Amino acid sequence: MKKEKSIELLNKAIAEELSAIHQYMYFHFVLDDLGYDLLASIFKKTAIEEMLHTEKFAERILFLGGDIEMKPAHEVEHIKESQKMLEWAMKSEEEAIDMYNEFAILASEARDSGTKQIFEEIIADEERHFDVFETEYENLKKFGDRYLAQQAMERSKKAGSIGGQNG
Numbered sequence: 001m002k003k004e005k006s007i008e009l010l011n012k013a014i015a016e017e018l019s020a021i022h023q024y025m026y027f028h029f030v031l032d033d034l035g036y037d038l039l040a041s042i043f044k045k046t047a048i049e050e051m052l053h054t055e056k057f058a059e060r061i062l063f064l065g066g067d068i069e070m071k072p073a074h075e076v077e078h079i080k081e082s083q084k085m086l087e088w089a090m091k092s093e094e095e096a097i098d099m100y101n102e103f104a105i106l107a108s109e110a111r112d113s114g115t116k117q118i119f120e121e122i123i124a125d126e127e128r129h130f131d132v133f134e135t136e137y138e139n140l141k142k143f144g145d146r147y148l149a150q151q152a153m154e155r156s157k158k159a160g161s162i163g164g165q166n167g
Contacts, residue, residue, distance in 0.1 A: 002110035007066035009103045010057045010115065013122075015073035016099065017054040020092060021047045026076045027085045035152035039082060039136060043089075046129050053122050060118055082148060086137040093130035097123055 024047035031040035058068045079085050104119040139147050 001112045003064045003066065003112070005110040006107055006112045006115040007061055007064055009106055009119075010061045010064075010066070011069045012073075013057045013100070013103065013119070014054050014061075014069065015071055016096060017050045017057065018070065018072040019074040019076075020050045020096070021054070022072055022076050023074075023088070023092070024050065027079070027089070030080060031082065031085070034148075035155045036082065036148050037155050038151045039085075039148075042132060042136060043085070046089075046132070049125060049129070053125065056118055056122070060115055064112075064115075083137070083140055086133050086140065089133040090130055090137060093126050093133060096126045097130065100126065 024043045028040050028043040028047065031043065061068050077088065079088055100119045100123045104116045104123070107113075107116040107119060143150075
């Protein structure tokens with residue numbers, strides 16, 4: 001096994017995951033502030049799943065005797081429009097799927113089936129993330145601002161019912 005190659009790939013994966021975590025949490029904060037609870041929670045949940053990916057990669061690096069580099073690959077993009085956020089997320093997930101497929105091949109070539117399996121497991125998660133973002137993107141295209149307004153109204157209903165109940 002060529003541990004150095006696997007450690008290099010795993011650290012690149014961590015850098016990309018950290019960037020996704022930061023970007024998705026930024027989207028969560030902006031959408032939450034706008035009252036778009038559904039979209040905000042999707043981005044928050046996805047960021048948490050990306051954190052779990054980072055943890056798997058870090059654990060594997062330590063198992064291989066390497067050192068974990070905790071540097072994001074990219075700066076956060078200050079995107080404010082919901083549709084553009086979803087477009088960014090779909091593109092990011094597609095790129096992650098391609099990258100992890102490539103990394104799985106390279107790990108196999110380095111005779112490291114353990115690392116290859118981790119990349120393959122993560123690919124399934126990234127495909128699921130893409131599917132969720134694509135569904136929300138299609139909903140937004142189909143229903144437009146009404147889709148976002150419905151989310152904001154649901155939040156207002158919840159907020160209004162807390163103090164508005166008698167007894």
